Amino acid sequence: MIIALCGFMGAGKSTVGKYLASLLCCEQIDLDAYICKREGKSVPEIFDAVGETGFRAAEGECLREIVERYSSASSPDAVSCVLSLGGGAPLNPMCFDLICKGTMCFYLKVPVELLQTRLIKNHAQRPLLAGKSLQELKAYVEEKVAQREDIYRKCSKRVIDTAGKSIEQIAFEIANF
Numbered sequence: 001m002i003i004a005l006c007g008f009m010g011a012g013k014s015t016v017g018k019y020l021a022s023l024l025c026c027e028q029i030d031l032d033a034y035i036c037k038r039e040g041k042s043v044p045e046i047f048d049a050v051g052e053t054g055f056r057a058a059e060g061e062c063l064r065e066i067v068e069r070y071s072s073a074s075s076p077d078a079v080s081c082v083l084s085l086g087g088g089a090p091l092n093p094m095c096f097d098l099i100c101k102g103t104m105c106f107y108l109k110v111p112v113e114l115l116q117t118r119l120i121k122n123h124a125q126r127p128l129l130a131g132k133s134l135q136e137l138k139a140y141v142e143e144k145v146a147q148r149e150d151i152y153r154k155c156s157k158r159v160i161d162t163a164g165k166s167i168e169q170i171a172f173e174i175a176n177f
């Protein structure tokens with residue numbers, strides 16, 4: 001079984017994923033890092049070369065590869081890997097389907113104000129946020145979170161309300177589900 005983590009940029013999918021994988025003694029895969037390794041480029045370089053559409057196509061192919069490899073890698077009840085998705089992965093209908101059918105997904109829900117604060121500090125490697133003024137970035141995050149919320153909920157078995165919780169608490173909550 002693959003445990004997947006979804007949520008907006010800055011939700012802590014990679015950080016929680018690493019901790020959760022160490023708790024469960026299994027592999028952790030970061031979908032963005034997997035795409036970058038396969039393409040031999042960083043996320044901004046992929047966006048520069050093939051645009052968001054090209055990035056989404058590579059994201060879909062990589063997700064399919066991971067789900068095929070890891071869903072058959074262990075008995076149905078054992079966790080074979082923790083997969084930290086990119087924030088936009090569930091938007092692609094093919095990815096949405098792979099997430100629903102091939103993983104047990106958890107939505108890491110973070111208050112929008114906290115996402116804005118985190119992303120203001122840390123947006124250099126995120127092409128969808130690059131070049132935006134502070135106000136534009138805040139408005140973008142608010143709008144996109146509202147648009148994506150329903151999709152994140154629909155592909156997840158459970159919503160993890162992360163407000164006020166440590167990485168360890170969030171990981172334990174998922175591990176004990």
Ligand code: S3P
Nearest residue numbers: 008009010032086087088126127
């Ligand atoms: C994206 C999120 C990013 C990355 C790409 C697009 C998005 O991943 O896949 O920049 O559309 O939300 P993180 O959520 O890991 O930052």
